[in-house]
Amino acid sequence: MDERAALAVLEDELGPVGDDAAVVSDLVVTTDMLHETTDFPPGTTRYTAGWRAVGASLSDVAAMGGRATAAVAAYAAPEFDESELLAFVRGASDVCDLVGAEYVGGDLDGHEEFTVATTAFGTTDAPVRRSGAEPGDLICVTGTLGRSAAALELFERADSSERQSGSAQTDTSDREADLERANELFRFEPRVDAGRTLAPHATAMMDSSDGLARSLYQLAEASECGFAVDSSAIPIDDAVFDTAETDEAALERAITFGEDFELVVTIPEAALESAEAATTVALTPIGTVVDDGITMDGEPLPDRGYTHG
Structure with a gap:
């Protein structure tokens, strides 16, 4: 099971x-x-x-x-x-x-x-649940996505280097640099302050531990709604572009890998300016809440994301 x-x-x-x-x-x-x-x-x-x-x-x-x-x-x-x-x-x-x-x-x-x-x-005396999103709201994310995917790539590269080489000093230095950077990327900042400051403006909220795409499906189920997402608006962490071979691969990792622990939040359009002013973390609108269906750039967005083993 x-x-x-x-x-x-x-x-x-x-x-x-x-x-x-x-x-x-x-x-x-x-x-x-x-x-x-x-x-x-x-x-x-x-x-x-x-x-x-x-x-x-x-x-x-x-x-x-x-x-x-x-x-x-x-x-x-x-x-x-x-x-x-x-x-x-x-x-x-x-x-x-x-x-x-x-x-x-x-x-x-x-x-x-x-x-x-x-x-x-x-x-909290006013919890924000997953079930309050309404058609017309904006769907937004905090920070950037893909840090953990980039970290995993660096961990894997360092592990592969250790198993395959082990001779040149430059290999050791590169491996240590990869591990240091991977650990840094893995140490995310829980968005506690952002969650508290966004709460008065939010209609629904969750974190992105299972990935953006799966988070949208979970929010849609709880709120009985859909989402229309613009891929060009998704804030992809710079580290993803350093490890992904193509921009398409970077986008795929950012929306499906998960474990970034950013907030995925729905906010009425009229409240966006106030919400942005209330938090010091970058808040990026990436799409709109609609009646049903989950799409990205007009095409169905598959329900894919992190699955806990």
């Missing part, structure tokens, strides 16, 4: 499963699980792993328009290396500090594979 089939089973048992986080009274709570083989490519430092794992949960708080308050992480590994464990905690603490939250600890356990389970908490 894959992830989407498992979600269908949960919906049959629990009712609709949709928003990025749960809201109980004013408390926002969310949890994520990441594994070495599916989420941390070879060369990912433990500092980056701590940042990214906790950041993924903080991003869910952001998508609800919440103020992040705290996070915990359960760390499991075949053995505990002191330097790796401390690096992980520093990464987790630093990403919390970045968004004004507190890293308050967690749990340790032995496991055959490096695995992290994180939980983040926040507060």
Whole structure:
């Protein structure tokens, strides 16, 4: 059973499963699980792993328009290396500090594979859900898309170089540069501040962890609407063009790879100027909410994106 089939089973048992986080009274709570083989490519430092794992949960708080308050992480590994464990905690603490939250600890356990389970908490008295988009709204994204796809390409290139060469000093330098850049790209900024400042203007919001295309399908299902997207408006990260062979390949990675943790938000056209003024993060309109169907440049946009293994 894959992830989407498992979600269908949960919906049959629990009712609709949709928003990025749960809201109980004013408390926002969310949890994520990441594994070495599916989420941390070879060369990912433990500092980056701590940042990214906790950041993924903080991003869910952001998508609800919440103020992040705290996070915990359960760390499991075949053995505990002191330097790796401390690096992980520093990464987790630093990403919390970045968004004004507190890293308050967690749990340790032995496991055959490096695995992290994180939980983040926040507060909001007016959560933004996926279900409020209306025809005529603009569909917008924060920041740029494709950072994680570019990072994966660099991780893979460094891993391939290590396995195939191992002789020239220049190869070692290039490999180290690729790994340093890959880890940098992997350490995204959870858009907590942007989520809070966009919330009063937004009709629907989620993060792009599953990719832009799949996010649009998830928003469309929740809001019972469609989207018409302009590919030329999609903000593609410069790093994608450095690793993709063609502009078409760069666009494909930006809209389908996922794991960028930017916000995908619908905003009434009349509120766009106010929304842009309210946030310091770039906010780019990429299309319009329509009655039904999901298209890009007038052609159907396939439902493709990141699938958690």
